[in-house]
Amino acid sequence: MDALFVVFALTVALVPCSVFASDPSSLQDFCVAIDDPRFAVFVNGKFCKDPELATANDFFLAGLQIPGKTANKVGSNVTQANVAQIPGLNTLGISFARIDYAPYGLNPPHTHPRASEILTVLEGSLYVGFVTSNPVNRLISKILNQGDVFIFPVGLIHFQFNVGHTNAVALAGLSSQNPGTITIANAVFGSKPPISDDVLMKAFQVDKSVIDKLQAQFWMNNK
Structure with a gap:
């Protein structure tokens, strides 16, 4: 019984490890990626822009309604x-x-x-x-x-x-x-x-x- 309990306890302890096989959790409301560290204040996956400098365009992409060009070898x-x-x-x-x-x-x-x-x-x-x-x-x-x-x-x-x-x-x-x-x-x-x-x-x-x-x-x- 003791041996079975040890195996069970180890199994339960290892289960949460699988949760970390993904992108890291955010440490603030958002972290707008920026390539120039001179304008960065946080690091979380990439350099992050100061949240006070974030704009709507940082969260926006236009043009997804435009069909992609399929005239290639795979179509x-x-x-x-x-x-x-x-x-x-x-x-x-x-x-x-x-x-x-x-x-x-x-x-x-x-x-x-x-x-x-x-x-x-x-x-x-x-x-x-x-x-x-x-x-x-x-x-x-x-x-x-x-x-x-x-x-x-x-x-x-x-x-x-x-x-x-x-x-x-x-x-x-x-x-x-x-x-x-x-x-x-x-x-x-x-x-x-x-x-x-x-x-x-x-x-x-x-x-x-x-x-x-x-x-x-x-x-x-x-x-």
């Missing part, structure tokens, strides 16, 4: 609204994005290392999904229509594909002021300098000619 465009575009998001642990898709356009498989994502379809129909972690690597996917909502858990590979012959639009909320994006194909085959052929040949179980062809591609960024 999609992500318009970001994170701390880089809205300094007032600093320390608040949230950000936003608009995703536009050409007919049969794809937001390629990618991850957000610092955020979960909630996606809402405004127009069109999307085939979306994410893959669970090793060793199962289960694909969880669904067709979404206008008004549908889907969740992508933090760090997992996910994608969206426009299955219709018309344009599609979605909005995404993310649980970080700066969620980060790792597009899988770009990172693996478009890194600079490139990953060794020997590593990629063994990882993907293909010969060097296939790796060379993939590395020779122009891996564009739709962000």
